[in-house]
Amino acid sequence: MPFRDRTDAGRQLAAKLTRYAGRPDVIVLALPRGGIPVAYEVATALGAPLDVLVVARLLAFYDHDVTIGAVAGGEIRVIDEELCNALNLSPSQVVGLAERAQAEVERRQRLYRDCQPPLEVRDRIVILVDDGMATGASMRAAVVAVQERRPAATVVAVPVAAYATCAEIASRVGEIVYCFIRDPVYSVGLWYESYPPVSDEDACRLLREARTQATQKRSVA
Numbered sequence: 659m660p661f662r663d664r665t666d667a668g669r670q671l672a673a674k675l676t677r678y679a680g681r682p683d684v685i686v687l688a689l690p691r692g693g694i695p696v697a698y699e700v701a702t703a704l705g706a707p708l709d710v711l712v713v714a715r716l717l718a719f720y721d722h723d724v725t726i727g728a729v730a731g732g733e734i735r736v737i738d739e740e741l742c743n744a745l746n747l748s749p750s751q752v753v754g755l756a757e758r759a760q761a762e763v764e765r766r767q768r769l770y771r772d773c774q775p776p777l778e779v780r781d782r783i784v785i786l787v788d789d790g791m792a793t794g795a796s797m798r799a800a801v802v803a804v805q806e807r808r809p810a811a812t813v814v815a816v817p818v819a820a821y822a823t824c825a826e827i828a829s830r831v832g833e834i835v836y837c838f839i840r841d842p843v844y845s846v847g848l849w850y851e852s853y854p855p856v857s858d859e860d861a862c863r864l865l866r867e868a869r870t871q872a873t874q875k876r877s878v879a
Contacts, residue, residue: 668699790846
C-alpha cells in the first residue's frame with residue numbers, strides 16, 4: 659500500500675506542495691471527514707490556516723455505492739443528470755436526496771466550525787484536500803463552492819486520483835497535485851494499510867488543534 663494511513667498520506671502530499679509553504683495568501687480547505695487528517699498534515703507542513711468545506715455525496719436509493727452527485731454549503735448542487743436518467747430516478751427523488759444531504763452539510767458545518775467564521779477565500783490561493791479522488795463527485799461540488807467565492811487560484815490536492823477524474827476536473831481548476839494517479843480507482847481505501855472511518859470527534863479535535871496553531875503563529879508574528 660502506498661500509504662500507511664491518512665497521516666502518512668498527508669505528509670507525502672505536503673512534500674508535493676512545498677512551493678506554497680510560508681505564503682500568507684494560501685489557505686487549506688479539507689473535505690470532511692476523511693480529508694481532514696490529510697489536510698491537517700498539509701496545513702501544518704505549509705504553515706497555512708486550515709478550514710473545512712463540507713460536501714455530502716448523493717447516493718442512489720437502491721445501491722449506496724452509486725454516487726449521482728454531491729452538495730456543498732450555499733445550496734451548491736452538482737448532479738449527474740445522465741446517470742440519474744439511466745437509473746430512472748425522478749426529479750422529485752433527486753431533490754429529496756439533495757435536501758437530505760444539504761441538511762447534513764449544514765449540521766456538519768455547525769459542528770466542525772464550532773461557531774468560528776469560515777476563512778476568507780476571496781483573492782487567496784485555496785488548496786482543496788481530500789483523502790483520494792475516485793469519481794470526483796465531492797470534489798466537483800467543492801470546486802464550484804470555492805470558485806463562487808472568487809479565490810485567486812484553486813488547487814486540488816489528493817494522495818491518489820483517477821486519470822479520468824483528473825482530466826475532467828483539470829479544466830475547472832488551476833492545478834491538480836497528487837502522489838499517485840491510476841485508472842480506475844475503484845476504492846480510495848484500497849490505497850491505505852489503515853483506513854478507518856474518521857469520527858466527528860477526531861475531525862473536531864484536529865480542527866481545534868489547527869486553529870490553536872494558527873492563533874499561536876499570529877501571536878508570535
